[in-house]
Amino acid sequence: MFHLRLVPDNTRIAFMKGRHAGILLSIVLSVASVFLYFYPGLNYGIDFAGGIVIEARTPQAANFPELRHKLGALNLGPVALQEFGSPQDVLIRLERQPGDDAAQQKAADLVRATLAKEVPGTVVRRVEAVGASVSGELFYNGMLALGLAMVAMLVYIWFRFEWQFGAGAVVTLLLDVTKTIGFYVVTDIQFNLVAIAAILTIMGYSINDKVVVYDRMRENLRIYKKMPLRELIDLSINETLNRTLGTSLSTLLSILPLAIFGGEALQDFGIVLIFGIFLATSSSIFIAAPILLFLGENRLRRGQPEAAQPAATSAAP
Template identity: 50%
Template sequence: MKPLHLIPDDVNVPFLKFRKLFYIVSLVMVLASAALFFTKGLNFGIDFRGGILVEIKTDGPADISGLRDNLGSLGLGDVSIQEFGAPDDVLIQLQRQDGDEKAQMAALATVTDALGENVTIRRSELVGPKVGSELKEAGFYSVVISLLLIMVYIWFRFEWQFAVASVVALLHDVVITVGFFVITGVQFDLATLAAVLTVAGYSINDTVVVFDRIREYLRKFRKMEIPDLLDLSINSTLSRTTMTSFTTLLALIALFTFGGEAIRGFTLALIFGIVIGTYSSICVASPLLIVLRLKRKIPEAEEGQEVKA
C-alpha cells in the first residue's frame, strides 16, 4: 500500500516567480489588520476588560435562550451565556458595572436572584479593571519575548538572514490572526492569546524545516542560483508541510465542531493560524531570503557533490 501524499514528490511550483505578488498580498493583509486593530479594536473578554463571571449547573439541559432573555432584561449591560463543557453547565459573563466593588457585588446578587433556586452556582468571580489591564500588558510582553527568543534561536542555528526572515514571518502571522479576530468579533481572552502563541510555535516549526532544507542545498548545489535553490527547497518539503497542516486541521475542526463554546475561540484561532502559518512558511519566510541577500559561506564544491561540515 502506497503512503498518502497530498502533493506529488516531484512537484515543481515556481513560488519565487510569484514572490512580489506574495509580498503585496501579505502587506495588504498586515496593514488592514493593523488598521482595524487601532480603529475597531478587539472584542476583549472579561480576562482583559474586567467584569463578572458566574458558572452555574442547571437541573437538566440548560435553556440558553431563556437564560439570555431573563438576564438580558436586568439592565446590566452585555451578557454572554454559553455551555461550558456539558449541556447542564453554563458560563455567564457580564460586563463590569459602573461604580466600585459594591456595585459589582450588587450586580452579582441581582443575577443570583434572577437565576432562582433551580440552579447551583459553582463559582463566581469579579475581575477588576486593574487586573484586566495587567493581563493585557503581560500578554503583550509574552508575545514580544517569544518572538525575540525565537529570533535568537534561529540566529544561532542558521545565519542572521534566516533569523530576520523567520521573525518577520511570525509577526506577519500574529498580526493577521489578530486582524481576523477584529473582523469576526470573536471574543479575545487568555485562551485565545495562548492559541496565538501556539500558532507562532507551529509556524516556526514549519519554517525551520524549510530552512534546514535550504541550508542543506546551499552545500549540495554549489552552482545553482539562489532563487532556483529556494524553489527546490520549498517544493521538496511541500508534501511534508501540507500533510502536517492537513492532519492538524482535521483534529482542530473536530474540536471546533464538537468541543463546545468553551474552547471555540481557542480552536478558531488555531485553525486560522495554521492556514496563515503554512502560507507564510512557504510564501513569505523563504522568499524574504532573497531580499536579505542570502549568500553561500562554504568551500567550493562541484554541483551535486555534498560538502562535509
C-alpha cells in the first residue's frame, strides 16, 4: 500500500573506508565497559543482590518524608523510596535481611502492615522478597543463559556460512554485550532478570540483522566472482541498507511506548532495547563487516582480485 524508502536506491556509500575507526572505537568502548563493570560496578537488582521490593499505591499523593520516617523506625536497615508513574505510586526497597527466606517475608509483611496502618487505603500491588541463596542461583542461571545463547548462535552461523562469517558475528556479539553492560553501569539502571531478557533480545536482534547482511554478501560472492571483497561488502551493505534501517525504525517505534509508559520494570527494559537497536544496527555495518573483510580477504577471494565484473550467468546453488 505504501512503500517507504529511508535512503535512496542504489546508494554507493564506501562503508569500509571507516572500518579501522569503527573497530577501534568499538574496542575502546568495550574495554571501558569492562573496567566500569569492576568499578563502580553494576547496580544489581533484587533478583541478584537479594532484598525486598514493594510496589504500593497511596490514595493521594505520597508523603515521602513521612513514609521514610515511619518505615525507617522499623529497624530494617536503609529504606529507599522512589516515585514512578504517578505521584501516588511508590517503590520501596529494603536490603536483604539477616536470615533465610522466611526472614525476608517477615520484613515484607511488617512493611505491608505499617503502610496499612499509617496510610489507610494504600494498595500493595507487588511484593518481591529474594534471599541470598535464590539470588545467587538466579545470577548463575542468567549468566549461563547468555553463554549458551552465544554458543548456539556461533554454531548456527558456522553451519550456515563459512567460519569467517561465524567468527565475525560472535566477536561482534561479544563487543555488543560488553557495551550493553557498560550502558547499565553508566545509566545506573538495575541489573536483574529483566536485564538478562533485554540482553538476550539485543543478541537475537543483532544476530538477525547480521544474518541478513551476511546472506547478501554470500549471494554476491557467487554473482560477482571477480569483484574485490572490499567492494563486494560495500555493495552488499548498500543493497540491504533500506531493509536494515526500516527494520530498526519499526522496532524502535514499537519499543518507544514501553520506554515512556511501561512502568518501573518495563521502562528500563525499553530504554535498554532502544540502545541495543542503535548498537546492533551500527555494529552490523562498522564492526561485523570489517571483521569479515580482515578474516576473509585472502580466503573468500582466492588469488589477486581483479576489476569488478558481474558474472554472465546466475549464481550456482
